[in-house]
Amino acid sequence: MFDQADIDALRTRDVSPGRLLIGGAWKDARGGETLDSISPIDGRILTTIADATEADVDDAVAAARAAFADRRWSGQAPAARKKILLRWADLIEANALDLTVLGVRDNGTEIAMAAKAEVGSAVNTIRWYAEAIDKIYGEIAPTADAALGLIHREPVGVIGAIVPWNFPLMIGTWKLAPTLAAGNSVVLKPAETASLTLLRISELALEAGLPEGVLNVVTGRGAGCGQALSMSMDVDALVFTGSGATGRRLLEASAKSNLKRVYLELGGKSPNIVFDDVGDIGEAAKVSAAGIFRNSGQVCVAGSRLLVQRGVADDFVAALSEAAARMRVGDPLDLATQSGAVNSEPQLTQILDFVAGAEREGARVTLGGSRIMQDTGGYYMAPTVIADVAPEHRLFRDEVFGPVLAVTTFEGEDEAVRLANATDYGLAAGVWTQNLGRAHRMIRAVQAGVVHVNTYGGPDITVPLGGVKQSGNGHDKSLHAFDKYVDLKTAWIKL
Numbered sequence: 460m461f462d463q464a465d466i467d468a469l470r471t472r473d474v475s476p477g478r479l480l481i482g483g484a485w486k487d488a489r490g491g492e493t494l495d496s497i498s499p500i501d502g503r504i505l506t507t508i509a510d511a512t513e514a515d516v517d518d519a520v521a522a523a524r525a526a527f528a529d530r531r532w533s534g535q536a537p538a539a540r541k542k543i544l545l546r547w548a549d550l551i552e553a554n555a556l557d558l559t560v561l562g563v564r565d566n567g568t569e570i571a572m573a574a575k576a577e578v579g580s581a582v583n584t585i586r587w588y589a590e591a592i593d594k595i596y597g598e599i600a601p602t603a604d605a606a607l608g609l610i611h612r613e614p615v616g617v618i619g620a621i622v623p624w625n626f627p628l629m630i631g632t633w634k635l636a637p638t639l640a641a642g643n644s645v646v647l648k649p650a651e652t653a654s655l656t657l658l659r660i661s662e663l664a665l666e667a668g669l670p671e672g673v674l675n676v677v678t679g680r681g682a683g684c685g686q687a688l689s690m691s692m693d694v695d696a697l698v699f700t701g702s703g704a705t706g707r708r709l710l711e712a713s714a715k716s717n718l719k720r721v722y723l724e725l726g727g728k729s730p731n732i733v734f735d736d737v738g739d740i741g742e743a744a745k746v747s748a749a750g751i752f753r754n755s756g757q758v759c760v761a762g763s764r765l766l767v768q769r770g771v772a773d774d775f776v777a778a779l780s781e782a783a784a785r786m787r788v789g790d791p792l793d794l795a796t797q798s799g800a801v802n803s804e805p806q807l808t809q810i811l812d813f814v815a816g817a818e819r820e821g822a823r824v825t826l827g828g829s830r831i832m833q834d835t836g837g838y839y840m841a842p843t844v845i846a847d848v849a850p851e852h853r854l855f856r857d858e859v860f861g862p863v864l865a866v867t868t869f870e871g872e873d874e875a876v877r878l879a880n881a882t883d884y885g886l887a888a889g890v891w892t893q894n895l896g897r898a899h900r901m902i903r904a905v906q907a908g909v910v911h912v913n914t915y916g917g918p919d920i921t922v923p924l925g926g927v928k929q930s931g932n933g934h935d936k937s938l939h940a941f942d943k944y945v946d947l948k949t950a951w952i953k954l
């Protein structure tokens with residue numbers, strides 16, 4: 460972990476404007492358009508980023524295609540690609556403090572979390588896929604003697620990667636590391652409000668020896684350069700993390716362009732289900748509070764719906780509210796802060812609208828519910844608990860992506876399952892019980908990509924993350940991530 464004094468020394472350092480990385484060169488957007496990067500810490504302009512035009516995106520895709528076509532990267536032995544990727548991870552690690560502070564100033568995540576979940580996770584992810592790539596073999600099919608069936612694994616080609624503003628390095632490298640390890644070329648589109656660290660690690664990738672044109676970065680508006688990337692006729696696959704609304708647009712864009720494959724990691728409204736045999740209520744409540752309120756609730760798998768069995772509901776909600784009230788919300792650059800800033804003013808407004816809507820529908824705010832620390836100019840929200848949330852309420856079904864917990868009580872296991880599955884999402888869930896049989900029944904019954912038992916959050920790179928229902932398709936993390944970045948090619952040989 461870093462020293463507070465070292466962090467403070469970087470608090471106000473000037474940040475150079477973000478430019479586009481195309482074919483190994485840093486460029487301004489055609490016409491010189493830029494967007495302001497506003498720090499959620501104080502609402503001030505941190506720097507600018509280039510707002511790429513459609514022509515810039517075309518250039519980036521062309522550079523990626525050229526790099527793929529001449530095999531300057533895919534043609535290297537996996538062990539050689541591994542070496543460069545490991546060097547990249549080392550460089551990121553060597554710049555950990557600078558990168559972490561820059562990221563926190565850009566997107567507002569509390570630094571204690573960002574240190575682990577951003578730079579720490581990015582380094583680990585890149586090393587993990589780098590180490591994997593020279594240990595994956597092709598296959599020989601169990602054919603009759605007269606023929607030999609070989610199954611080759613080949614890179615897909617040019618991958619467009621569009622990522623969100625929460626955990627840009629973690630989610631960005633979940634895409635970049637397996638994509639690059641497998642030999643693809645990439646055009647990366649970071650979020651408008653969290654581009655700076657991804658630009659910086661792309662610079663480090665060049666320094667590590669990644670050939671020019673293999674990794675290209677276009678920054679700017681989603682509806683501008685993001686859409687241009689999705690409509691490109693020369694992108695083979697799009698990998699995306701973000702909202703369902705954007706995910707739909709990407710599917711439409713694929714249908715209207717070249718039928719590129721589209722892999723979506725979308726939002727959630729994840730149930731955290733507490734049974735009356737929960738065991739240690741204090742510990743479960745503390746972990747559950749962190750599971751919704753860290754990073755101001757801007758976590759895709761956040762346990763945003765507390766489903767609690769009637770018998771323990773009062774005690775559990777009281778313990779959770781006490782833990783939430785004790786959480787230190789505030790300056791994201793303070794190591795003691797447990798929940799930092801909301802990413803942007805529009806996001807904060809949306810969260811407050813959800814709270815007002817829940818009250819109109821008859822739910823009760825029992826903790827928080829309002830903006831705090833407005834005098835800083837930044838975007839902060841108190842941890843908020845809302846009781847009496849019914850399945851027909853919007854707060855029960857829709858993702859807030861903020862520090863807002865919806866509480867609903869249930870009587871028995873069947874009702875818990877019914878409530879858990881009563882949304883269009885299926886990203887994550889939590890189950891708290893001392894009954895092993897019940898835990899396994901719930902794992903099977905709850906529709907979600909990941910079910911935590913007697914904990915919430917924390918699965919590492921060894922296991923896949925992906926949603927069911929409207930939370931997406933495909934998986935990030937683990938060896939299964941390669942499925943998106945590798946094509947199977949059959950060779951059928953007469954003997």
Ligand code: NAD
Pocket residue numbers: 621622623624625630648649650651679680681682684685686687689700701702703704705706708709724725726727758759760858860886924926930931
């Ligand atoms: P968003 O969909 O608004 O933006 C995500 C990215 O898409 C950004 O880079 C944005 O510029 C781009 N974009 C926006 N409109 C576009 C368009 N028309 N065409 C192409 N690109 C476009 O999402 P967000 O608000 O940045 O992120 C929050 C969402 O991400 C939440 O729903 C959250 O649950 C989800 N998320 C999911 C996971 C997961 O692993 N499933 C992880 C983190 C976040």
